[in-house]
Amino acid sequence: MTSPLASSSAPFGRVLTAMVTPFSADGKLDLDAAQKVASHLVDLGNDGIVVSGTTGESPTTTVAEDGELLRAVLDAVGDRATVIAGVGTNDTRHSVELAEQAARAGAHGLLLVTPYYSKPPQHGFVLHVEAVAAAGDGTPIMLYDIPGRTGMTIAEDTYLTLDRLDEVVAVKDAVADLERGAWLLSNTGLALYSGDDSLNLAWLSIGAAGVVSVVGHAAAGRYRRMVEAVDAGDLAEARRLNLELVPLVRAMMTHTQGAMTAKIALHLRGVLDSLAVRPPLPPIEESEIAMVREGLAAVGLLD
Helix, strand or coil: CCCCCCECCEECECEEEECCCCECCCCCECHHHHHHHHHHHHHHCCCEEEECCHHHCHHHCCHHHHHHHHHHHHHHHCCCCEEEEECCCCCHHHHHHHHHHHHHHCCCEEEEECCCCCCCCHHHHHHHHHHHHHHCCCCCEEEEECHHHHCCCCCHHHHHHHCCCCCEEEEEECCCCHHHHHHHHHHCCCEEEECCHHHHHHHHHCCCCEEEECCHHHHHHHHHHHHHHHHCCCHHHHHHHHHHHHHHHHHHHCCCCHHHHHHHHHHHCCCCCCCCCCCCCCCCCHHHHHHHHHHHHHCCCCC
16 A cells, blocks of 8 residues: 555655544444544545544553554555554553554554653663564554653664664654754654644655644645645745644644544534543533634634
């Protein structure tokens, strides 16, 4: 399977969204809704989808649910987009189990966040990645560096070590350090993906392969056009798109949790019926719906 915008330097495609996990009103996994959301995201312009990431509320789902969700999304869009399974936890045995399951299901990639809360030393993280790589049976890995959530940052020397693993091919960077990102691009063979919607254009401008977005639930088409504008050297168009999206990025990414705002955006656009989330996320409030509605309207994405 090859994504429409994929290249040797963008192993998972160019515009990816970290997909929400739909739940019914009573909190059960809704696979029909998941397939509807996945199909919508690809139709919108995504050529990659991440399931069971943080935006997918992965700390609240079971191994069995993760497997069911992955298989459902693969069935729905696996012939049109890369489907990446989130397998990152703070328990290596748990991540190994998820990686084995994802490989059996036919995931096109694995997303591996650094072990949150545990904050292992760097060599412990290397062992963690090596174990998951072995369990994934050759499935390519995108590392996820987001110290604001995990409490640890992948060190430069660690990147050099992990770059030697055939399975490790990319990193989703949410460190917000463009100079460090340029160093990664200069000193490793890893593809870099923006993990911060507010910095998508900045990352693309220094050579990022693409984006892994939350705002992409609503604006993947705009991000695809931004990627294409950067590729074409049309900085004016890329800037215009970036500025155009500021109200929506602020509405979805600066006020409350992204899984909640993404579900609101899908609901307001008629894609997702249930706004249910799992604790510890609280029930979504009318003020939050109004905030996302205003953001969507400001950028012309509310029918």
